[in-house]
Amino acid sequence: MKTRSTILVLIFTCLLFNLFAQGTDSDKILKSFHSISSHELLGFAKELSSEKYAGRLSGSPEYLEVAKWCAGKFEAWGIKAANKGSYFQYFKNEFSEVKSLGSVVYFNGTEKMFLEFPGDYLPGSNSASGNVEAELVYVGYGITAPELDYDDYKNVDVEGKIIILESGIPYSKNDPTMVKWTPYAYHREKFRNAVKHGAAGMIYASKIANPNTINLDGFIYAHVDAKVVEQIFTDAGKNYKAVKAQLKNMKVASFVLPAQQKIFIRAETEYFPEAQSCNVVGLIEGSDPGLKDEVLIIGGHLDGQGQMGEVVFPGALDNASGVSDILGAAKALANSEVKPKRSILFILIGGEECGLYGAKQYCNKPLFPIEKTKMMINLDMVGNGTGFFVTGAKTHTQLFKHFEEANNNFIHRKISTSEVRKNYGRPRSDASIFEDAGIKTFGLWTQGSVHPVYYHHPMDKINVLTPGIMEDAAKLLYIGVLGVANDTDL
Ligand SMILES: [Zn+2]
Known part of the structure; x- marks a missing residue:
């Protein structure tokens, strides 16, 4: 009798503790979630689109400067240099x-x-x-x-x-x-x-x-x-x-x-035939000894179309927006009191506009084994609209459910989805390079444009961005990626 009541008390205590633990975990997650602000993300996008970086043409001195600025953010937030002590992965990138x-x-x-x-x-x-x-x-x-x-x-x-x-x-x-x-x-x-x-x-x-x-x-x-x-x-x-x-x-x-x-x-x-460019690579190491060798990648291209004469192509939507969303999520993940069990690698990709150079460089010389890389989510033009579009969501459903739940519980945006789009023509996005390398890949975009889309045009300025959707993109990344990182059923 005594033993039975002790067991009951024990079970009850466990249940209570479990509930309490769950409560605090979601509180902790919500704390980081709410720390993500559209104001800060717009500040990142302003910096990236500013004239001093001359439209971020991959290979140019200004691109290397903007890469340094991003690495500085990673460092300030305690995100580690992911390439043998360096935040940069270099490759040849001729440009004019x-x-x-x-x-x-x-x-x-x-x-x-x-x-x-x-x-x-x-x-x-x-x-x-x-x-x-x-x-x-x-x-x-x-x-x-x-x-x-x-x-x-x-x-x-x-x-x-x-x-x-x-x-x-x-x-x-x-x-x-x-x-x-x-x-x-x-x-x-x-x-x-x-x-x-x-x-x-x-x-x-x-x-x-x-x-x-x-x-x-x-x-x-x-x-x-x-x-x-x-x-x-x-x-x-x-x-x-x-x-x-x-x-x-x-x-x-x-x-x-x-x-x-x-x-x-x-x-x-x-013409600069021997120029070099780089990806910016930052890592949050996983907290679980058994799972930290597995990696999730959040990526998006940092480069743009550069400058012509005095005219800068700011590339605010394409793709200062995606990079800003990633930075917002990176900061939240770095500060998160609930730690990711798996490791998270951030790649701000260079040379996309020149022919997907940075994505090819990473997939040819991956910093972590491809077979241990559980997911890549690529952001391109994620900052003008009212909803999201996710390619690959209907293919990689077990991974995507974490993003779907995050949206249903906290974000409430319209998300349209598709299968991985098999590309029979010339590959047009970094996502297709990662997918072809054997990594399960999502492409995240905004849809329902609020402002005109000035594609590869000098009018792709900061005023075409809708900061609210950028905040929600970063929030979706934060909770969704944390969910995948801590999913022990994967
Ligand atoms: Zn782009």
């Missing part, structure tokens, strides 16, 4: 400095049209420096693929001419049959092919600032708005929309424009 806006002038045979920045044209991020003036040849996608029996150059001579080039390949959908075309989807491949055919210059009918290109000796180019290309076509007696439709049907549509139509391009750049 665009020293002035240059100019683009179109002559239709009777009058000159001086194109305006940024409405009509943007300088080529990797244009060679100099002037070019020549007649025009339209080359569609600019693809020469003998094995696919396709050649945009087969009926035209572009020697010494300025080509008009389209981005992409003759597919718009993410289709498995696209795979054989993928090698031709890269801007670099198109540029090399143009030079191989003797083109003297190029106007790219894809008007975004784009460092994901290549600097080729003497090859001068600029990005031109579709409405200008349409005007050039009209002057040549052609229908631009009809020609583009023909291209989509995989029919070569190249033609030489009338000789009186000419383009003049002036570009002023300096």
Whole structure:
């Protein structure tokens, strides 16, 4: 009898203690949760987008400065240097400095049209420096693929001419049959092919600032708005929309424009072929001796499109927003009284805009074994909207439930989800590099834009951000990642 009552008292005490422990744990978690403030996150985004970092072009001295600033934050919060005592993981990252806006002038045979920045044209991020003036040849996608029996150059001579080039390949959908075309989807491949055919210059009918290109000796180019290309076509007696439709049907549509139509391009750049860039890597070591060898990664690209002449591309949404959200979550996780059992690695990724260099560097030289890396969540453009979109959520449901619960209990935003999106074309995000390396990956984005989205444009400024959603993104990361880190059923 005595033994039975002792056992009962013991069980009761255990239950009480357990309840008490649970209560304090959620109190502790909520304390860190509420420490995340939109005001502070907006302050981070302001710093990252500020003129002194010149648009964070990967490889540039200003990028290395902003990387140092981020490492300083990690250090101040007690987040450890994750690469053998260093916060930096370096890699080669050539880049070009665009020293002035240059100019683009179109002559239709009777009058000159001086194109305006940024409405009509943007300088080529990797244009060679100099002037070019020549007649025009339209080359569609600019693809020469003998094995696919396709050649945009087969009926035209572009020697010494300025080509008009389209981005992409003759597919718009993410289709498995696209795979054989993928090698031709890269801007670099198109540029090399143009030079191989003797083109003297190029106007790219894809008007975004784009460092994901290549600097080729003497090859001068600029990005031109579709409405200008349409005007050039009209002057040549052609229908631009009809020609583009023909291209989509995989029919070569190249033609030489009338000789009186000419383009003049002036570009002023300096090429740095041996430049280096880096990822910024910080670690919170797991508190559980049995689980600390397992790692969760929170990442997002730190780099942007840089500066053209005096004009900075602040990259506030793309991706100062994502980095600021990560910093907010990092600080909360570092200060959290409930410690993560698994380790958490933060990677602020470099070279994304130049061709996913930083993500490839990490996956080729991972700081922790890939098989011990339980998850990667990638943030890109997470700061303008009213809800979230998470790719991979429908694939990695066991991991995602922690984020779903966090949202249902504390955040209450609309979250749309998808499977991992198998990428048959040119990989376009850091997330796809990690997923291909064998790591379960989520891509976190905001949706329901409140402000216009100025993609790769000088207007991507701090005022396009909605700080409330940034705060919630950081909160979602904090609770969701802590949940995964401490899930002993994984
Ligand atoms: Zn981005």
